[in-house]
Amino acid sequence: MEKHKAEADIATHDQNPYKIVKQLLSESVKQLGLDESIYHILKKPMRVMEVSIPIRKEDGSVENYTGYRSQHLDVLGPCKGGIRFHPSVTLDEVKALSIWMSLKSAIIELPLGGGKGGVIVNPEDLNQRELEELSRSYIRKITPVIGPEKDIPAPDMNTTPEIMAWMIDEYDKLRGYNIPGLITGKPIIIGGSEGRLDATGRGVVIHIREAANALNIDLSRATAALQGFGNVGSATAKFLHESGVKVVAVTDVSGGIYKEDGLNIPALLEFIGEGNVIADFKECESISNEEMFALPVDILIPAALENQITSETAPSIKAKIVAEAANGPTTPEGNKILEEKGTFIIPDILCNAGGVTVSYFEWVQNTMNYYWKEDRVNKELEEKMIAAFKRVYEMKENKGCEMRQAAYMVGIRHLVLALQARGWIQNGDLSKL
Numbered sequence: 001m002e003k004h005k006a007e008a009d010i011a012t013h014d015q016n017p018y019k020i021v022k023q024l025l026s027e028s029v030k031q032l033g034l035d036e037s038i039y040h041i042l043k044k045p046m047r048v049m050e051v052s053i054p055i056r057k058e059d060g061s062v063e064n065y066t067g068y069r070s071q072h073l074d075v076l077g078p079c080k081g082g083i084r085f086h087p088s089v090t091l092d093e094v095k096a097l098s099i100w101m102s103l104k105s106a107i108i109e110l111p112l113g114g115g116k117g118g119v120i121v122n123p124e125d126l127n128q129r130e131l132e133e134l135s136r137s138y139i140r141k142i143t144p145v146i147g148p149e150k151d152i153p154a155p156d157m158n159t160t161p162e163i164m165a166w167m168i169d170e171y172d173k174l175r176g177y178n179i180p181g182l183i184t185g186k187p188i189i190i191g192g193s194e195g196r197l198d199a200t201g202r203g204v205v206i207h208i209r210e211a212a213n214a215l216n217i218d219l220s221r222a223t224a225a226l227q228g229f230g231n232v233g234s235a236t237a238k239f240l241h242e243s244g245v246k247v248v249a250v251t252d253v254s255g256g257i258y259k260e261d262g263l264n265i266p267a268l269l270e271f272i273g274e275g276n277v278i279a280d281f282k283e284c285e286s287i288s289n290e291e292m293f294a295l296p297v298d299i300l301i302p303a304a305l306e307n308q309i310t311s312e313t314a315p316s317i318k319a320k321i322v323a324e325a326a327n328g329p330t331t332p333e334g335n336k337i338l339e340e341k342g343t344f345i346i347p348d349i350l351c352n353a354g355g356v357t358v359s360y361f362e363w364v365q366n367t368m369n370y371y372w373k374e375d376r377v378n379k380e381l382e383e384k385m386i387a388a389f390k391r392v393y394e395m396k397e398n399k400g401c402e403m404r405q406a407a408y409m410v411g412i413r414h415l416v417l418a419l420q421a422r423g424w425i426q427n428g429d430l431s432k433l
């Protein structure tokens, strides 16, 4: 076993998400009083696959895309996690995202491990046929390592229920029969779960409500700003609006909009649903991402990419709560600045866990071939989110640390108990848990 190399391993992170997650793992293993060997077990995905995906484009040319699937650890159950289509995907990003999935499932106490996939592509460069071919070809390439008992993909950035449908259709063709538990986030007609589309945003708002209760913030008087208005951002805005929070600003790649009295979120959702972009929404001012981060709001919600709250953007942040709907939106430097200000951070691995939780319910329903009503999905989601928030908050209080470190410690503790049960580590390692 490699030992005492943690510091050299993570010396400079350069906003590399894999180096960032290793730094956080190392600190949390230390804070839990565990042997450093635990860090060395957790830092490496157990399996990583790289695939090439040549696609014939409409003009006859061939473009060869690169895709990845990282499977971090399956000691709790099959690996689970989304597939991202984005030009900035890297192997290190996918590895980090798979580690975050392991921690997320462990915090919620789901019987699942961590996985994540990605393809380096800007989907806007592809037409519908090319996008379908890319989706089918990617799943053909990773078929040897996935399956309902091995690794269960799902949507992430720029991947939708329609793309999940193409992928499962391709897998079913290869296998010769219908295997609905292979992928979650599917359209409901082919075995998707009620409530999955909104699940991540619903979970984010449950955590915001729990944080507001802990901080004595009255949500009906609170204001919020959001970066990203895709699957997660738009559902978060909808549930915040329903909770009485005034959403004053949102941004996407096209730009951002601001209205001091609060944006009309139902009208904005309808406008975006008609295929428009945020920047074209009327009767509000334009705003940049930087200006949005600096607004005097109660709640700030990054719901787009990694590394958005940095040493440059954090100093201007005034929000009392930062709810990390995106994965990895805050760099260690940005995090330090927020902590020094006393900002209450709801860390990504807790905040956005509603998505994988309802994906788990979808997989359970597929396995039972019996489907739940949406009320049951939402009720069970709420119970799991509240219990997880409580576990992390109690760890924070007990250890006198911040929420992010508490979340890592809760996740690592659960994984370590599974490692011990399987005989990977000795009892003595757990004496301080």
Ligand SMILES: NC(=O)C1=CN([C@@H]2O[C@H](COP(=O)(O)OP(=O)(O)OC[C@H]3O[C@@H](n4cnc5c(N)ncnc54)[C@H](OP(=O)(O)O)[C@@H]3O)[C@@H](O)[C@H]2O)C=CC1
Binding pocket: 155, 156, 157, 158, 159, 200, 227, 228, 229, 230, 231, 232, 233, 251, 252, 253, 254, 289, 303, 304, 305, 306, 325, 326, 327, 352, 353, 355, 356
């Ligand atoms: N989908 C899920 O269930 C889950 C997703 N997550 C995480 O949530 C985040 C968002 O995912 P999801 O909503 O699914 O992805 P989507 O692709 O549905 O939406 C992404 C959103 O982010 C916007 N965006 C991208 N880059 C920028 C930028 N530089 N500035 C402002 N906005 C930007 C996009 O704008 P535009 O539309 O203009 O491109 C879009 O509105 C990711 O970090 C993902 O990993 C976490 C848990 C579950």
Ligand SMILES: O=C(O)CCC(=O)C(=O)O
Binding pocket: 080, 081, 082, 083, 104, 152, 153, 154, 155, 156, 184, 185, 327, 352, 353, 355, 356, 357, 359, 360
């Ligand atoms: O729904 C899932 O299985 C995974 C969602 C996901 O990719 C994430 O939580 O980051």
